Amino acid sequence: MDRLANTVRPYAWGSATALPELLGTAPTGEPQAEMWMGAHPGAPSRIDRGTGPVSLAEVIDAAPETELGADTVRAFGPRLPFLLKLLAAGSPLSLQVHPDLTQAAAGFADEERRGVPIDAGHRNYKDANHKPELIVALTPFDGLCGFRHPAQTADLLEGLGVDDLKPYVDILRASPEEDALREVLTAVLGAEHHAIAGTVEHTAVAAGRLAAEGGPHADAYATCAGLAHHYPGDPGVLAAMLLNHVRLQPGEALFLGAGIPHAYLSGLGVELMANSDNVLRCGLTPKHVDVPELLRVVRFEAGDAGVLRPEETDGEEVYETPVDEFRLSRLVPAPGAAPHPLAARTPQILLCTAGTVELRDAEADSVAGAGAGAGTGTAAGAGGAGLTLAPGESAFVPAGERITVSGDGTLFRATVVA
Incomplete structure (x- = not known):
């Protein structure tokens, strides 16, 4: 076995204190968002087997069957198929979805064929792999996950009393579930920026007022107002209103499969995912949002967020997920x-x-x-x-x-x- 030396990524949304507190180190004053453990080329872990530090990726490349085993190499090729992280969100991450394996392979091949540089800001597919992921809370952890039922969202939007939201309310009440969700998300993300920015501002003001007054929707309205504070005028603030707000307690988890819109808002957790960088953003970000490709990937299905709790198996608490690339237990x-x-x-x-x-x-x-x-x-x-x-x-x-x-x-x- 090898002790790992790992890289901490300083993304702007990271907490300045959560990872230092866990690691027992002094805060730097800068955000510390993610610590990566694995062999991802973006920040591979390092080990030392007596000849000096070397990346785990290089060690695996030199002897894949020795390090990974024949079963793993046969199933996933000569690479570690998962990436483990500590994730510390001090402010909201972008609202996003991940493609399934078929979509990722097709999208990657298409962009390669068209000669889109792998590091281009408008590139959607960094690799040909899917990116299912699991997040387990170490502290109370807030996030958005999956679509609310349209009728619930209609009640939420109607309660704000913002005239610009009435067309969305009508669609959510009158159309079948999938059609309603697709039509509203398309309208929000496809609107002219100057027009939607005003709607976001009016919505945020109303949400902040109603959150302060309390009531059954106070948490949802507070989330909306908070997102607008971080991303003023961003259409993702309205898109987020379509999603379930969930607060995980330590030990609880969420599994994010392909096509499920989600965003992490705050908290510290352990994250495990397939070894991929494929992210399609819906908003809450200054980065590229490819609306047509996004709408092709999103699964327009409403339901509960689906909080996972571990199951006892042979002395371990196992978080069961429907993927083969990874298994997480405690x-x-x-x-x-x-x-x-x-x-x-x-x-x-x-x-x-x-x-x-x-x-x-x-x-x-x-x-x-x-x-x-x-x-x-x-x-x-x-x-x-x-x-x-x-x-x-x-x-x-x-x-x-x-x-x-x-x-x-x-x-x-x-x-x-x-």
């Missing part, structure tokens, strides 16, 4: 309990988020224990290689390596579905 070892064994035919990244956890090489400990039994004088379990992880520290475990976990902390385990 372990909270009981102090003084026997070490918990972890073994997988696939690679693992282990992240400590509270307390301390001890990782031991089970095979080396077994050899050491056998030696002690033969009279070598070595205490059982004393000879194995080990790592102690504190909050924010992580390790990469190659496929097939057997380890044990003990301690008094919280450990998240990211791996591939076997």
Whole structure:
């Protein structure tokens, strides 16, 4: 196993304090948004096997079957198929959706064929992969996820008393669900900027007033007013009114599949995703919004946000998702309990988020224990290689390596579905 040295990304929406508090470091005064753990080329983790630091991507490239296992290479090619992050949102992220695998492959091939530079601001598809993702709250965590039922949104908009919103209310009440959601989102994102900016301003003023007065929609109105404060005049403020507002408590999670509009608003969480950069933005951003492509990818289906809670499986709390690229579980070892064994035919990244956890090489400990039994004088379990992880520290475990976990902390385990 290898201790990881990871990069923190200073995106503007990041919190200046949440990651430093977890890591036990001094704030820099600048936003610290995401810490990446994995082999993504944008910021690969680094390891040191005695010859100096080297990127995890280079290590995997040199011996993919050794590091990833034959099953992973056969299913996903010679690359780590997931990316693990700590995400600290101090202000709202862009409203966005991700394509499915077929859409991503087709979109990437089309932009490659047309010669769109990979780093162009108007490029939609950075790679040919999909980007399902899972976010688990470490602190209370606010987000937007999936469409509200049109009738609920109609009530919400009507309650604002803004004349410019009446056409949207009428559509939401009169049209079938999919048609209503598509028509309103198309109208909002396709409107002339000067016209929609005034509507956003009037909506934000009304939402701020009603949020202060309280009532059944106070949280939704407060969210609207807050988004308008960060993104004045942005049509994404109105688009966000179509979505469910959800507040996760620590340990609760959201799974974001293809075509589901979403945005993270505030909080600290563990995020696990397929190894992709494909994002289509709906608003709340100064970046490019390709409305026609976005509307082709969005799934216009209403429903609850779908809060996930982990299920106990073989001593681990597992967050079940419908994808094979990743599997996330949480372990909270009981102090003084026997070490918990972890073994997988696939690679693992282990992240400590509270307390301390001890990782031991089970095979080396077994050899050491056998030696002690033969009279070598070595205490059982004393000879194995080990790592102690504190909050924010992580390790990469190659496929097939057997380890044990003990301690008094919280450990998240990211791996591939076997």
